[in-house]
Amino acid sequence: MEREKVKFMRLQFTDILGTIKNVEIPDRQFEEALDGHIMFDGSSIEGFVRIEESDMYLRPDLTTFRVFPWSGPAGEKVARIICDIYTPEGEPFAGCPRMTLKKVIALAAAKNYQMKAGPEAEFFLFQTRNGVPTTESHDAAGYFDLSPVDQGEDVRREIVLALEAMGFHVEAAHHEVAPGQHEIDFRYDDVLTTADNISTFRFVVKNVAIRNGLHATFMPKPIYGINGSGMHTHMSLFSSEANLFYDAKAPRQLSAACLHYIGGILRHAKGFCAITNPLVNSYKRLVPGYEAPTNIAWSEKNRSPLVRVPAARGTSTRIELRMPDPSCNPYLALAVMLRSGLDGIEKKIDPGPPVNKNIFEMSHRERRHLRIDELPGSLSEAVDELEKDDLVRHTLGEHTFSHFVAAKREEWFDYIKHVSRWEVRRDLGVYCRSGQSAAIEDALESRRLGGGTAPFLKISVFRPDLADPGGHAI
Secondary structure, three states: OOOOOEEEEEEEEEOOOOOEEEEEEEHHHHHHHHOOOEEEEHHHOOOOOOHHHOEEEEEEOHHHOEEEEEEOOOOOEEEEEEEEEEOOOOOEOOOOHHHHHHHHHHHHHOOOOEEEEEEEEEEEEEEEEOOEEEEEEOOOOOOOOOOOOOOOHHHHHHHHHHHHHOOOOEEEEEEOOOOOEEEEEEOOEEHHHHHHHHHHHHHHHHHHHHHOOEEEEOOOOOOOOOOOOOEEEEEEEEEOOEEOOEOOOOHHHEOHHHHHHHHHHHHHHHHHHHHHOOOOOHHHHOOOOOOOOOEEOEEOOOOOOOEEOOOOOHHHOOEEEOOOOOOOOHHHHHHHHHHHHHHHHHHOOOOOOOOOOOHHHOOHHHHHHOOOEEOOOOHHHHHHHHHHOHHHHHHHOHHHHHHHHHHHHHHHHHHHHOOOHHHHHHHOOOOOOOOHHHHHHHHHHHHHHHOOOOOOOOOOOOOHHHEOOOOOEO
16 A cells, blocks of 8 residues: 555445445554454444444455556555454355355355356446436447447446456457447456445446446436346356366366356346346336346356356356346345355256247247246246245345345335326326327427426317307317
8 A cells, every 4th residue: 555655444234125334444553453342333334223223344355455547636546455243243145245255155165166257337328418327328329339339339448447446357349239339358266256246337437437427327227119238247266277067078168067057046036136126117127128137047158048158168057147236236146146055065056948930939838748838027026026036035144134135125115106197198198188198298298308397288088068059169
């Protein structure tokens, strides 16, 4: 830190929902921080503790020290270090998401397994108006397009440079399918490092976007009618240097451990869906027609099932889980994925035969015949399935489980009380005379384009008892 001339350091952690939190300290406090003596009020953090038991301690993981590639307003350097959360008694805090993942890692290590993971995190870049985010793209590009159609190219490069300055090994960056949608892939790593990297990735992307007058969002489905943003997650298990998913003599060169791991993922997918896809909006992405999986099955080349096995073999043998989205808490998401896969290996869960036919084109009867189940269709259904899955519940721990469920139930109840623009557009004019529905459409469109208050909308309801002789409403 002295060599880097760092003036401030952010002690960083995440709440249960995956939001980054931090306590910033000046250089004179660095020694105390590294000794784990920095305290914060846990009662103010989502899903942590009650007000009467608020004191929490931040214990830094020294391997996560990074200097931000941008300076503060006075040119000072700022660094971050990721912390685990401990109680005043010196015990790991049960509600620390990073510690939840560490527990599952320890369980895998006891069996001589090490999970490696690599995400494909997608995001949108939108324009802002007076500092307020919009859903207006600043480009009209599509998949793998180049400039000048791809106006996000320069911003992507700036993001890549910032990530590499923070120790990332970026493998590729490109425009995605939808206008304003982008993807930056970084190299797979051990599962804890990957979770840390996902959290850092989201932070860097948002910061670079702001510095360019844009808004970056990891919302799964910000715009109707186009592809949403996923976070396909590649996973493999290693023992020392050997990839346990590879067996040169087995059919498809996939080991029994690999198939059983897939079996565990498929069995618990409904149970952990609320963790990997945690928003009401997540289920606007998980619908047929937009390349996102909705069916619980596996395949090799086919991209319609939940789990795909890419063609690479040897040390690169891996599975790809296609349901997660980038709004999830990466620590909890990777924890439940790994634990579900380990359960499959322990119980030798058979994933069944691969489904190499496009599931999106199958009839309901065909899917039932092949015993292809479906993912939850809403956050409410996903939380119901989470409550039924004892393995996922145990993985999260009772503290995290109960607080997460409470937060998601509250989100769902808030959502179902909301009256959306779609409902107003669809139903407000149901009993209007001819032409009045068009007036409603015009008023709503005027509000959308103007970005301000909607014009006063008069809707006259035809009542025969109040009509003049010509039949016109009064």
